[in-house]
Amino acid sequence: MSRYVIQRFLGMLAVMFVVVTIVFIIVRIAPGDPAAVMLGPDATAQDVASLRARLGLDQPLIVQYGIFFGQLLQGDLGESIFLNRPVLSALADRAEPTFFLTLFSIFIAGLIAIPVGILSAYWRGSLFDQVSTTLAMLAASVPSFWLGLLLIQFFAVRLGIFPVSGYGGPGASLATRLSHLVLPALSLGIVSSALILRFTRASMLDVLNDDYVRTARSKGMGEFRVVMKHAFKNALIPVLTVIGLTAALLVSGAVVTETVFGLPGVGNLVVSAVLRRDYPVIQGALLIVAALYVLINFLIDMLYLLVDPRVRY
Amino acid sequence: MTVLPDDIVLKVSDLQTHFELGGRVAKSVDGVSFDVRRGETVAVVGESGSGKSVTSLSIMRLLSSPGRIVGGSILYRTSQGQIVDIAALPERKMRAIRGREIAMIFQEPMTSLNPLYTVGDQIMEMIRLHEPVSAAEARQRAKKMLDLVEIPAADRRLDEYPHQMSGGMRQRVMIALALSCNPNLLIADEPTTALDVTIQAQILDLLRRLQREIGMSILFITHNLGVVAEIAHDVVVMYTGRVVEKSPVSGLFAHQKHPYTRGLLACIPNASRDRGAAGERLRLNPIPGNVPSVTALPPGCSFAPRCSYRIPHCDEAPPLMTAGPSHLSRCWRHEAL
Numbered sequence: 001m002s003r004y005v006i007q008r009f010l011g012m013l014a015v016m017f018v019v020v021t022i023v024f025i026i027v028r029i030a031p032g033d034p035a036a037v038m039l040g041p042d043a044t045a046q047d048v049a050s051l052r053a054r055l056g057l058d059q060p061l062i063v064q065y066g067i068f069f070g071q072l073l074q075g076d077l078g079e080s081i082f083l084n085r086p087v088l089s090a091l092a093d094r095a096e097p098t099f100f101l102t103l104f105s106i107f108i109a110g111l112i113a114i115p116v117g118i119l120s121a122y123w124r125g126s127l128f129d130q131v132s133t134t135l136a137m138l139a140a141s142v143p144s145f146w147l148g149l150l151l152i153q154f155f156a157v158r159l160g161i162f163p164v165s166g167y168g169g170p171g172a173s174l175a176t177r178l179s180h181l182v183l184p185a186l187s188l189g190i191v192s193s194a195l196i197l198r199f200t201r202a203s204m205l206d207v208l209n210d211d212y213v214r215t216a217r218s219k220g221m222g223e224f225r226v227v228m229k230h231a232f233k234n235a236l237i238p239v240l241t242v243i244g245l246t247a248a249l250l251v252s253g254a255v256v257t258e259t260v261f262g263l264p265g266v267g268n269l270v271v272s273a274v275l276r277r278d279y280p281v282i283q284g285a286l287l288i289v290a291a292l293y294v295l296i297n298f299l300i301d302m303l304y305l306l307v308d309p310r311v312r313y
Numbered sequence: 314m315t316v317l318p319d320d321i322v323l324k325v326s327d328l329q330t331h332f333e334l335g336g337r338v339a340k341s342v343d344g345v346s347f348d349v350r351r352g353e354t355v356a357v358v359g360e361s362g363s364g365k366s367v368t369s370l371s372i373m374r375l376l377s378s379p380g381r382i383v384g385g386s387i388l389y390r391t392s393q394g395q396i397v398d399i400a401a402l403p404e405r406k407m408r409a410i411r412g413r414e415i416a417m418i419f420q421e422p423m424t425s426l427n428p429l430y431t432v433g434d435q436i437m438e439m440i441r442l443h444e445p446v447s448a449a450e451a452r453q454r455a456k457k458m459l460d461l462v463e464i465p466a467a468d469r470r471l472d473e474y475p476h477q478m479s480g481g482m483r484q485r486v487m488i489a490l491a492l493s494c495n496p497n498l499l500i501a502d503e504p505t506t507a508l509d510v511t512i513q514a515q516i517l518d519l520l521r522r523l524q525r526e527i528g529m530s531i532l533f534i535t536h537n538l539g540v541v542a543e544i545a546h547d548v549v550v551m552y553t554g555r556v557v558e559k560s561p562v563s564g565l566f567a568h569q570k571h572p573y574t575r576g577l578l579a580c581i582p583n584a585s586r587d588r589g590a591a592g593e594r595l596r597l598n599p600i601p602g603n604v605p606s607v608t609a610l611p612p613g614c615s616f617a618p619r620c621s622y623r624i625p626h627c628d629e630a631p632p633l634m635t636a637g638p639s640h641l642s643r644c645w646r647h648e649a650l
Contacts, residue, residue, distance in 0.1 A: 211419060212425055217375055218375060218411055219438065220407075230427050233429050234427070309428070310476050
């Protein structure tokens with residue numbers, strides 16, 4: 001068991017190292033001189049040169065990489081060029097809406113997808129199955145921002161139940177902040193439930209025909225217990241995997257949704273950083289998102305350990 | 314109140330199990346009847362597609378959709394002496410019979426146990442499903458069951474997962490599981506088919522011994538007549554969903570009254586019989602052709618197309634006829650055989 005954990009952990013570190021390197025390279029090979037872009041078209045060549053020196057851009061790439069890596073190890077993601085503050089604290093300020101948005105979205109997605117997927121597989125070919133599979137396809141093909149706009153139109157504008165946009169402004173209570181997350185989480189959750197639903201259904205269909213499910217029935221237990229204890233637990237591994245991947249995608253996918261709903265999250269910060277070529281912020285956000293992605297996958301690997309004893313040996 | 318002779322545990326009468334799909338009906342079991350007496354073993358023999366597994370799943374009411382019992386009755390005497398018709402029993406009552414009264418072991422020991430739970434959990438689950446015992450008691454019982462099926466170090470084995478065990482070991486666990494609530498009737502659906510020959514013999518020995526000790530009846534499903542000789546009291550030979558021959562085991566091995574049974578026996582390799590006068594190896598005698606699909610049965614006797622004893626009369630479907638003492642055959646020419 002500990003061998004499995006150590007393997008996965010080392011694997012995670014290796015992936016992070018590659019990610020850091022790729023992020024570094026991508027930002028450096030992006031066209032345009034960051035110093036020139038930052039100072040605008042009116043800057044003199046001398047100004048540009050001195051800014052380049054200040055940012056360390058005049059050093060050889062390998063030296064820059066060394067400095068970048070050293071700072072990273074100390075938790076230093078650099079300074080934002082426009083915000084006049086460390087990238088890490090700028091990101092941290094924006095983390096809450098994004099974190100909760102992702103969490104709620106995945107929760108909503110699972111809440112819809114797993115029961116519907118199980119029932120759909122159990123009643124394969126029934127009206128319920130056909131309707132839910134069709135709706136899932138529809139949900140998968142709808143862009144989340146469009147669904148977001150529909151939700152705003154209906155729940156915020158027409159019914160006035162939830163706020164239209166924003167995060168309640170500075171000093172808003174937790175309840176207010178959370179109420180701002182309902183619609184965006186719903187739109188992301190519905191869209192991402194489609195994939196989880198399809199995986200749950202397919203995985204359950206596989207498992208429901210397995211011999212041990214028949215064995216469970218032959219013991220004389222009720223269908224609910226057969227399906228949940230014996231079938232669903234076996235179907236869970238691919239479902240966990242896809243939930244992990246979906247959660248990771250949501251972290252990055254939240255960008256558009258945050259923009260639609262005017263949420264001051266990481267996605268919003270990145271969009272404005274891209275527009276202003278605030279390289280340190282872009283770089284930092286990329287790293288954080290990638291790190292979250294890798295971390296979620298690591299956690300999923302650890303969950304396998306709880307579900308499937310065969311992983312332990 | 315239905316009556317059932319005292320020594321009979323299970324009486325299957327004119328059982329019809331059909332699979333309907335897209336307007337086509339597959340009569341997988343078409344009018345099968347047989348009795349299982351207390352403490353005895355009935356073997357149901359046939360090739361794949363003969364309906365023998367569907368018969369056993371019908372008795373357990375574990376048919377998967379679109380399979381359905383459409384006719385006949387399955388009378389069963391419960392341990393309280395009550396007689397129920399399984400074919401018409403509500404599902405809730407059926408659940409009390411499954412596992413407790415009638416237990417089943419399956420062909421595939423490798424996949425019949427749930428990979429995510431320990432062997433002990435799976436046996437204890439069965440016990441606690443049917444009896445109000447504490448977890449500790451159930452564990453004690455489960456351990457006893459593993460001892461009974463001769464699994465060494467039972468206490469430690471209880472905490473192992475199926476993947477840590479060999480096929481033979483898992484089949485022993487399946488038997489322990491099936492017997493853990495002292496069933497009246499054990500349905501064994503090809504329990505040795507997936508195992509090595511040496512393990513097969515061990516499992517058969519074990520089943521015979523347990524039957525003697527516990528006094529349960531066994532319905533043994535197999536395609537292997539060699540196994541039948543070892544374990545059965547009565548034999549039911551099935552072909553395309555029908556019984557083609559039925560007899561006590563001694564009578565059947567002495568005189569086969571149906572060409573199909575004869576063909577099945579000729580398929581078993583026999584080192585001494587298969588030598589010619591000069592000791593040269595003779596060819597095995599397989600039955601030519603395949604089992605026809607139950608959706609496309611030939612008119613008349615369904616075995617006729619593969620039969621070397623065929624006569625024009627075989628275009629007319631034969632009924633089950635008496636061919637000797639307690640011996641039935643569905644062949645017009647049973648007297649000539």
